[in-house]
Amino acid sequence: MTRHLLRDDDLTAVEQAEILDLAVELKRDRWAQKPLAGPQTVAVIFDKSSTRTRVSFAVGIADLGGSPLIISTANSQLGGKETPADTARVLERQVAAIVWRTYAQAGLEEMARGTRVPVVNALSDDFHPCQLLADLLTIKEHKGELAGLTLAFFGDGRSNMAHSYVLAGVTAGMHVRVASPDTYAPRDDVIDDADQRAKETGGSVTLYTDPLEAAAGADVVVTDTWVSMGKEEEKLARLRDLGAYKVTNETMALAASDAIFIHCLPADRGYEVDAEVIDGPQSVVWDEAENRLHAQKALLVWLLRQQ
Incomplete structure (x- = not known):
């Protein structure tokens, strides 16, 4: 087949x-x-x-x-x-x-x-899904086994990247947190599918509106561009809605001390992530x-x- x-x-x-x-x-x-x-x-x-x-x-x-x-x-x-x-x-x-x-x-x-x-x-x-295979490979290289790790995603929870992190992360047995405004939460059907897969793998998905709560103790910190290709007209609205979910040094300080930062690229420095983070010692975006x-x-x- x-x-x-x-x-x-x-x-x-x-x-x-x-x-x-x-x-x-x-x-x-x-x-x-x-x-x-x-x-x-x-x-x-x-x-x-x-x-x-x-x-x-x-x-x-x-x-x-x-x-x-x-x-x-x-x-x-x-x-x-x-x-x-x-x-x-x-x-x-x-x-x-x-x-x-x-x-x-x-x-x-x-x-x-x-x-x-x-x-x-x-x-x-x-x-x-191809990006997620690369991301999981990167996490595996830097953190060892995937199962049991906590991955926190910040930003647009309805994006293709958020949906893939939810499904692929749970398939790998990870605990996936998605931090976004309620209006940007992942689709219900994607969460339902992830919950079903979690029963097999021991992973989980949890939705947060408080980005600082989502960051606490995370092993992997993730974000993605807030403005998808072909949707540039949404930039101002997304900057207004998602500004609190930017990954900063404060975000990384709340995560585990050995947390890594990943981003699928291209990154819009100063918007979804500060340059100090993406260019900092915890960033593994070039390996990714x-x-x-x-x-x-x-x-x-x-x-x-x-x-």
């Missing part, structure tokens, strides 16, 4: 751990596996601009012996005359996998239903950015093995 990664809980706890362990191996020996030798081609489709996603997938596919085919939807029929399902039927006869950085989660789901090759969500409005490469390579290897 073809496996896809469209949202973080498409992976069980065991499967997530397998991919992270494989990422550790591939980081140690970068060219150890060549499942795409040939070279086989992987289609990497972009509706949105990108730095880390574009570079890490292009380099990772090449590392695995393959050829990345970078496609801009502005220069293709996808999203115009052709449906995601029809595009998938064309691509599956020529590529080994499809990676898509897009807007609507529904498009990814339609594409996955229409193809026999793995489809990977490289970002949607709802979830960012590199780990997109290793985590995504591991994901592709794992998905291809399921074929």
Whole structure:
């Protein structure tokens, strides 16, 4: 059966751990596996601009012996005359996998239903599972075992990043705190799904409106940009609504003494995080950015093995 990664809980706890362990191996020996030798081609489709996603997938596919085919939807029929399902039927006869950085989660789901090759969500409005694999790899490197750690997310709880932290964190057995105003709380259905997964893993999700309470004793402190791509007109409102949730030195002082700070980047210094934090000794954001490469390579290897 073809496996896809469209949202973080498409992976069980065991499967997530397998991919992270494989990422550790591939980081140690970068060219150890060549499942795409040939070279086989992987289609990497972009509706949105990108730095880390574009570079890490292009380099990772090449590392695995393959050829990345970078496609801009502005220069293709996808999203115009052709449906995601029809595009998938064309691509599956020529590529080994499809990676898509897009807007609507529904498009990814339609594409996955229409193809026999793995489809990977490289970002949607709802979830960012590839980023979370990289983040979990980074946390694992710096903190050891993931299960039992407390991760505190600050800012927009309805963002794709918050939703992915909730699902992936709980899958890893972590205790996830989301600090946001009530009007920015994660979607109820995402929390319900996380609560169900938590029954299997021992993780948990707790929502806070008080950012200082959420920070207390946290092992991992996280934030994300407050203004998502394509929503720049919301910046002033979000600065007003989310200002109290900026990660500062005070936030880090309330967390555990050995807490680490992560941010998926790009960061808007002075808005969601102070420069002193992101550039400070507890920040591991550059390890995190590199780990997109290793985590995504591991994901592709794992998905291809399921074929």
